[in-house]
Amino acid sequence: MDKTSSFFDLVGFDMDGTLLDTSGDLAAAVNHALASAGRPTLTVDQVTPMIGGGARHMLAQGMAATGGCTDAELDVLHRRLLDYYEANMVVLTQPYPGALDALDALAARGVTLAVVTNKLEHYAKRILEELDLTARFACLIGGDTLGPGRGKPKPDPIIEMIARCGGGRPAFVGDSIYDVKAAQAARVPVVACSFGFLDRPVGELGADATIDGYAELIPVLERLAAI
Structure with missing residues (x-):
């Protein structure tokens, strides 16, 4: 299916506490x-x-x-x-409820998907492989992919994600202040997950929107895309 013209071309996801409960x-x-x-x-x-x-x-x-x-x-x-x-990377780790359905729904709209994490790239790659998720994502950027000191909350990984995925209108989904600050610095709309690994109330992260579960993601992204 072709992507709806008013929707996002690219949606990036943090890994720990966002896509996966690690x-x-x-x-x-x-x-x-x-x-x-x-x-x-x-x-x-x-x-x-x-x-x-x-x-x-x-x-x-x-x-x-x-x-x-x-x-x-x-x-x-x-x-x-x-x-x-x-x-012992994938003993208890698994996708959050509804995460795979949300990825399927985005893919059905023609949206390109990516992962941007502060986890070491080879660790993140192995976890995605063991969970059979690798093929869903156009690119994976880890905390060490761009070199020392260039992980989130720097905007560099988000900017690199956009470049590697061919540009277009992006959004990002995360659960931490690192995700929100990185996306904001890259001038990308960001959605925060209240079910993630929060070090403060989700409302204090400063995201453009929040979700309490993956069933809410598509409607929230539709709302943000219309702004």
Whole structure:
């Protein structure tokens, strides 16, 4: 089906807390690193607000919550976290309810789909492959794809997403302040997911719209596209 002329040409998605509920596997990796350092472990609910800025940032917050650490200690524990996560990436991870139906509905409209995440690109690629989602997306941009210091909240990944997907009118869907700030800096309308890994109330993210579930995504995008 041809894309409706008034709709978006391209919709990009964050991964963790937006497309996929990765909280269980990420919390397990954080807790593996914490336990190896003799620290108390954290609940999934405690870890989820720490997700979004990359693995090292997530672990640093976990260490801060359990007593702090030096940069040297964080270096060692970061490697332990990554080693564990590499072996246990898709134990509990799965798409959010209704996410695949929303992707199908967008694809049926002729919309190009993309993923822009702060997760390392090869990790994100492997997860999409193991969940059989790779073919749905025209491009994948990870936190390290463009080099150090160029992940979200910088606009660079969103701008690169648009370029790689051939241009057109874009929108972005995410769950964190990193997503909202990146999209805004790239001058792209952004939808925030209230079910994601929030570190503050969703209304405080400053997104153009919010959704409480994927059944709301298409109507919300239609409204934003008409503005």
